[in-house]
Amino acid sequence: MLPDVFDGWPFWLIFTFLFFGGMARGQCIYWAARIVTERSLRRVRPRTGWGARVAEWLDGAGVDAGAQTIRRWGIAAIPLCYLTVGLQTLVMAAAGVLRINAGAFALAQVPGALAWAAIYSTIGWAVWEAALIAAAGSPWGLVALLGVAALLALLLWRRRRARRCEQPGAIGD
Structure with missing residues (x-):
């Protein structure tokens, strides 16, 4: 659509x-x-x-x-x-x-x-619209989208942390 x-x-x-x-x-x-x-x-x-x-x-x-x-x-x-x-x-x-x-x-x-x-x-x-409708129309759809967003944020955070630790003289968190 x-x-x-x-x-x-x-x-x-x-x-x-x-x-x-x-x-x-x-x-x-x-x-x-x-x-x-x-x-x-x-x-x-x-x-x-x-x-x-x-x-x-x-x-x-x-x-x-x-x-x-x-x-x-x-x-x-x-x-x-x-x-x-x-x-x-x-x-x-x-x-x-x-x-x-x-x-x-x-x-x-x-x-x-x-x-x-x-x-x-x-x-x-249609894919974008279905995702938005799922999030807006269903609490479980919203939970699923938030879960995917949280997982992506966690993966990005871990990747950045690993890059910082690989730099010479870097101190780990």
Whole structure:
């Protein structure tokens, strides 16, 4: 079930809209990261405004994880990131930070954006809607979703703790 805004639209138009939306989102993230990185390397790091906030985010562990993914998988990480939740933005920003060729980035986006559009124009919205309905309409559905969220938070916490302990001179918690 797609949001009501798509009611009456033919499938091909929904698919095309989502494809170009996915491409535009990737390009915006890539170019924001690349511009701030270029600015930081050429000039003084931005201290105020959106540039400072983006520079701070780009220095974070999330974008570093995206860069590690690109280093491990190469440019194939870009279309593959469209099939994930949470890693998309990090990989796209990392591509900008690493200053991957803009043309290569755009070409690598195409299969990922096509897959993303196919998923969300068919079953993707229905899955999200079912999860929200389960959480809102059933106390057990809400408990299950909260349990999954707690498990993910625990796994992330343990992973960060392990990374901190692996650093030279680190003191364990």
